[in-house]
Amino acid sequence: RKEVEQDPGPFNVPEGATVAFNCTYSNSASQSFFWYRQDCRKEPKLLMSVYSSGNEDGRFTAQLNRASQYISLLIRDSKLSDSATYLCVVSAGTASKLTFGTGTRLQVTL
Amino acid sequence: DAMVIQNPRYQVTQFGKPVTLSCSQTLNHNVMYWYQQKSSQAPKLLFHYYDKDFNNEADTPDNFQSRRPNTSFCFLDIRSPGLGDAAMYLCATSRENRDQPQHFGDGTRLSIL
Numbered sequence: 001r002k003e004v005e006q007d008p009g010p011f012n013v014p015e016g017a018t019v020a021f022n023c024t025y026s027n028s029a030s031q032s033f034f035w036y037r038q039d040c041r042k043e044p045k046l047l048m049s050v051y052s053s054g055n056e057d058g059r060f061t062a063q064l065n066r067a068s069q070y071i072s073l074l075i076r077d078s079k080l081s082d083s084a085t086y087l088c089v090v091s092a093g094t095a096s097k098l099t100f101g102t103g104t105r106l107q108v109t110l
Numbered sequence: 111d112a113m114v115i116q117n118p119r120y121q122v123t124q125f126g127k128p129v130t131l132s133c134s135q136t137l138n139h140n141v142m143y144w145y146q147q148k149s150s151q152a153p154k155l156l157f158h159y160y161d162k163d164f165n166n167e168a169d170t171p172d173n174f175q176s177r178r179p180n181t182s183f184c185f186l187d188i189r190s191p192g193l194g195d196a197a198m199y200l201c202a203t204s205r206e207n208r209d210q211p212q213h214f215g216d217g218t219r220l221s222i223l
Contacts, residue, residue, distance in 0.1 A: 004152075032211075041219070042216070046211045098155075102150070
């Protein structure tokens with residue numbers, strides 16, 4: 001079993017749609033959780049941290065379920081510019097290391 | 111702006127010819143990382159420095175070495191690049207705090223002839 005698992009997609013959605021990505025992780029000692037966005041042939045960029053209480057940043061909402069070891073990202077009112085790969089990232093149980101999922105690709109179309 | 115800078119953006123080298131990739135940061139972060147990322151794959155951690163302490167991943171080939179002469183700079187040396195080493199190499203930094211995310215440079219895309 002992979003340490004961080006994501007549906008690779010691609011998710012093809014029309015502009016304005018709501019789309020949700022899921023991620024599961026295997027290390028119950030993980031303490032930190034993030035969503036990163038990566039555009040084609042570019043570096044990963046932090047989208048948002050994920051907190052136990054859930055958090056929202058504009059059109060983006062992240063949720064964490066520690067009991068199920070499950071993380072989600074919801075994007076409302078999708079824009080063309082949201083097209084990218086979304087990486088689920090989890091701490092590796094030690095303070096400094098992170099484990100990356102392989103990413104879920106999103107394509108928003110007109 | 112404070113940032114993580116990688117040079118060069120694109121590097122072409124010959125099979126077996128040593129190559130060095132560089133990374134600098136103005137964030138004054140304790141921890142610096144080198145990742146290898148191939149197409150459609152997750153970034154794979156090669157090693158990281160916690161201040162001056164070097165931490166190698168168990169499956170990182172001996173062909174890959176690193177140096178961190180000071181807080182701001184970190185280098186990735188590939189002693190004898192093979193065709194399988196063609197990839198994007200990403201440098202990242204973070205504070206030592208457990209909850210802090212990592213900040214990435216633009217990456218160096220390495221091609222092997």
